[in-house]
Amino acid sequence: MPQTVEKLVKIKLVTTIRHPDQETETFELWAEGRQVEKAGKTYLTYEEIQEHVTGNIKTTVKFGETEALILRSGGLTMRLPFSMASEQNGSFEGEFGTMLVTTTTLSIDHRDGRFTIEYALKSGSNHVGDYKLEFTYTEGTS
Template sequence: MNTQVKVRLKTTIRQPNEEPEIYELWAPGTFIEKGETAYLKYVEVQEQQDVKTTVKMGDTQALVMRSGGINMRLPFYKDAEQTGSYESEFGMLMVTTNTRKMKYEKNEHDGHFVVQYDLHVNGDPVGEYTLEFHYTEGSQ
């Protein structure tokens, strides 16, 4: 089942001894259910390039994949470390996520997925991230 949705992504990045950085993105997207698995798909524009994003949502396991201007694979497994990749014009970086919290809630016309994790790039800590996805049926 494919449903047109409005996607709101709120990203919070926390660094030691610094104020949190908060970014918000709104985009039209698609909510897809295949069996027990739920996906959000949307396109965002970064530096004049389209970045296609697919989010596989769950309570214990999730995945964020991006392709286009940025190629990224961020896997999440609750209370475990996972290895992914981030590729840009500067080359490929290995990233590690250590997921602290993950929760997916779905209602009849909307849903909410949150994942909180520590991110390491090439073995170095780069901060604690929180991704909050909200989606609502409708295309406006």
């Protein structure tokens, strides 16, 4: 039976967003969370507070060599699956209802405390934007 390894980590997330016909935006988030290694997959879990969202947002990021999944719950709900093999269907749920989306994964890279994913996001037939998420995680002390 595979062993589960869990440790406290400090997480840095840099998000780069390129919306059509707009300037590129970059956001940075720092959080403390947990890293779990289980059945060949890595899980990062953390909680974040956003000014424009009521309530904390719990985030889980699960990733392997060619697939990943980002789940958020609390102040907003999101399910974003990623696969190098095919487009994936996901959803955002917020104060204005549920929006169905499609992700096209452009690249996934995981090595030594860093996970990067680049993807195109569509809602219906509309291209919402191109995204790059760069997670860096190091063992925490708390």
